[in-house]
Amino acid sequence: MIIREQMIEMKKRAWAQRYLLLMLGLLLFGMSDVSGQAKITQKNIDFIAYPDFPEGNSTWGDIGYNPVYNTVYIGVTNHKNNIGFYEYSVSNETMQLKGFINEMAHLRDYQWQGKIHTKIVFNAEGKVIFGTDGGESREEYLMNHPQGYAGGFLMSWDPENEKLTNLGVPMQYESIKDVDVDPETGKIYAISYPQVHFITYDPKTNEQKDYGRLGSAHVPRVIFTDKWGNCYYVDWRQRLVKYEKSQDKLIFARESLPAFEGTPGGFIITGITAYAKDTGSNKIYFVTYGAKLVELETQEHGIGKIRDLGAAFDFVDQPLWKPYIPNLNLGDNGKLYYFIGGHGNYVKDDTSVLMEMDPATLKKRVVLEFPTTEVSEVTGSDIKDKAGNMYFAGRKIQPKRKDAPESLPSIGDKLSIPFMIKFNPEKNIK
């Protein structure tokens, strides 16, 4: 017991020392650049507003880059019943509202959708695929009720003809929390909420297959695919589950993903929060809800090799499993970039931090900091254009002041303003 207490004390000291160094760095290099490495400043980052939807107050991971059209797509919601579908043209640097999901997909009022919670993915022809989500308390409780949730839809957007196709409801009353697509076959993978069913759907044949429930009381939010079109998820033990395409079956990792000692069960069952792919090396980096960075070396058959990359953030005196990181991108420089903070969980008071992590050396640093009134939460996984610009879906929350204009979007008693983040660690983009 004494040894354990001593170790805890030593760890605390080590955290304190690291944070002192960090603060020293901040003093020496200014608030925005805290290391002696390549300087990343506010000029490397841009915040881009979503026009023509004043009540749009949120986004959640529903962002993706389409290499065929060199565009980024984002779904912005009013968190109630209206989702604006946006296209950002990288070459024109223009953000445009293409329409509202309910209107474009011919949904009726009783088929209200709270948000797009899935990533936005693309098939080989550049058609845009995503799923919709109830995103509201009324979703789950009012099932089978006139005001209840009819279920989430799979959708496909054709950028050429600007046409949205409703690909149907995989499961009645269930939301779709994430999707991915096998670019070779066009098959869509999806995860339902709250019953955590893993589903495959082939839009060409209308064949849907339900592989059943894979989670416990929480739905891990993220699925991802490898270059062969296999799809990955986690079970309630945070073990990787792979849809092995060649066999059309699920295979389960024998061991759970690495987790810090003391990680609560509630953080285990929530799985992976974000990922980014290194397509050159077939490696996929991801971060768990328990704030651990992990490298998966994918292979066509079998689960692949796992490497523990350590903590997402270990500069302050708080449990290592605690930081909240629902985003991850990989720069052309081979480094991972992620924002920490959101949902009231910040590693620094009222501050979101942008981290850089080198998976080769395991070194990490804070590269930028933002007050939560400017960046309060960031989502998005693996969104990088051909020029190496990375994209995230950001949001800022500010207290409503008496003089705040009525027209500003809000959630509860706070202003909530979503925007897209464009970031390039090696280029001045402003």
Add this chain to the structure above:
Amino acid sequence: MRFFHLFIGMCLTSVALSQQIGEKNIQFIDYPDFPEGNSTWGDIGYNPVTDAVYIGVTNHKNKIGFYEYVVSKDQMTLKGFINELAHLRDFQWQGKIHSKITFDENGHVYFATDGGESREEYLMNHPHGYYGGYFMKWDPEVEEMTNLGMTMPYESIKNLDIDTQTGKIYAITYPQVHFIIYDPNTNTMEDLGRLGSAHVPRMTFTDKWGNCYYVDWRQRLVKYEKSTGKLVFARESLPAFEGTPGEVIITGIKSYTKDDAHDVIYLSTYGAKVLAFYPVKTGIGSVEELGALYDTEDIPLWKPHCPNMNLGLNGNLYYFIGGHGNYVKKDTTVMMELNPKTKVKKVVMMFPTSELSEVTGNGVRDSAGNLYFAGRKIRPKNAETPEGLPSIDDKVSIPFMIQFNPEKELND
């Protein structure tokens, strides 16, 4: 594959038979590649833009084949199945297309789906229950189906029409008889409420201004007046024969066909009366009685069953009488010709019900003057009946398209 099975003997059994019209004026065209397809119901329409006829053929359970008949090629093709084309899941099963098939100015095809089964109405909100009918749009150019969504949950859509000027869809739901207007361009839907009693009159139709017509439970015309966005009700019921039972009144209009050149719409009621309706842009318009659909047998005048009507280029109305166990001659379907100007009518052909048992379809005429109907034949099953033939209950039930031209020979 096509088949000719008209029996000259049968054609010559009536003294009222036309001298000019014979078996060469009609042909029955099969629906290929859907062996279990056993029925159609009024879901037929001619698209002038593509010069093609579209038909929905159902297995009367959960599968609807969508067919295109290209007139110039004389070719019937299965374009796909509605559930697959529209990305419907099993719980969104559709029993049939009960609506007409109609078109906008660009040749896009519109129709609606229907539960069409006992399980539709009673099992609402049940795992086996009916989810509701959908509006659908088919783009013939890119061969793509767009699901335009539902009207009311659990309700079928019995008929629809389109205002070609605005693209707005008019529809009638089943069983609650709601009149619905849906604009696919803006995704706005307006429910103008219940208009019927215990039965849903099946027919809506439009005039040249894009107004839409229906009937209430008194068989009074109800018009959706486009210019005001309101429903206008006729003061008087449509003419009916004395003794017409209430349940025949509440079922409204059964068939219609338009004479665009003369601004006349011909109607037949469920009470077997033929009417000429003269629409006006605002207000209900006037109605002229053209007499009984059929009056040469000793049966009540309101009784004959006629869910079809077409207008030939010769100005004569053509319709088949019989179906649902209701025939003016025992086990015989008769085809009638009626001259609306002279009100003279005659039997032009007769068919045993084993060859033609029921015919639907309204106002389906191509640019060459060929008229189209959706036909079906029912035969008892016997020991020799091949297993592969489609059936309904204990009878073989084979649907086919009828092409008819009173003035031209269609087959050699």
Add this chain to the structure above:
Amino acid sequence: MKNLLLAVVLFGTHLTAYSQYTFFTPEGSFAIEASLENTDMVRLPIYRNEITSLSVVGDYIIGGTSASEGLSPFVFTASLEERKMTEIFDLSGVVDGQQRIRSGFVKDEKGKLFAGTMPQNMESSGHLISVSLDKKKKIVVEDFGVPVIGEGIYALTSDPTNRVLYGLTYPSGYFFSFDISTRKAEVYKDLAPSEKVRFSLEDHFSVTAEDYLSRALIADDNGLVYGSLPYGILFYFDPKTKSLVETEEELPEVWGRRSLGQIHCWLKTSDGEIYGANRADGQLFKLNTATKKIKNLGKPIMMSGLAGLAEGADGKIYGVAGGYPGYGHLFSYDEEEGFVDYGNPQFNMVEPGIEQGIAWRGYQMETITASEDGKYIVIGEAEALSQLMVFQVK
């Protein structure tokens, strides 16, 4: 922990609204990880673990599973005291070609469990099996053979007083009796659904034999055995006259849904009362065995289906209602209180590798039973990976 989980749920769902409910998580409740793929631990593999038969003998939960097409089911045990799985037994080791043990377990006069199986295809037949534990508490399964060739065993009950099992076959709906001592079956086909009835139900209402054959049977204190016929008509078998009787009584109906009428489950309470449920709409009812009349007690929840009932030591009846395409609720009923809807149970699961405990929420709950003293209520799931959920009755 509960607060933490709620926080996690709120995190993930990005909710700002207040929840309108709390999960049913009574003190002393726990979940047992019964199924897990790719492990050396005692766990059922994926797609072979729907817990469709469930009983408790002493400290041991005994389960029988249903598998996906082409796969064999298991019998398994779990310890209530140790809160863990203790053994799994692949049925194909005793009876090959079986897919489901869905009849539920019934007891003979010595407390030995019997169940019926459903074959993987109709070229095989369902078997009667017995399940018991030896002195070392190891599972012993014995094959009692095929009561009706070419048929599966859909429902089963027993009359412990005369060592006879009674069953209903699938897909034909034949009633049979089976003498445990002589291992002889007698088959009664009088009330099996006619071709006409089958055609009407299957063609017009798209239901299958699974939807119109009685899913359960029950014997009253006089030895009469009750079940349902198509359209929810009550029948009984009189062992004295060896005859089947079609009554004029029908299961409680929600208007227009008679074609879905089907016994979903029965419960005979310790005082001999018989309760049943109509799967069509999930009505609970009480059967007066003297008058053969049914009293409709109503629906515990909005959804249809009521898969199981169990009697707790507190005198309440606990049940699981609802399910796919929605998800099930746990409820209780007693005459004083009426129905109480507890919603989804959510219990803590502590197992090797997840010692800190994780929350398990019940959605598709297929079976429910009580321990012999009625102090534990055990729920079995029917999922791709099904678990056991246990709570204690105060």
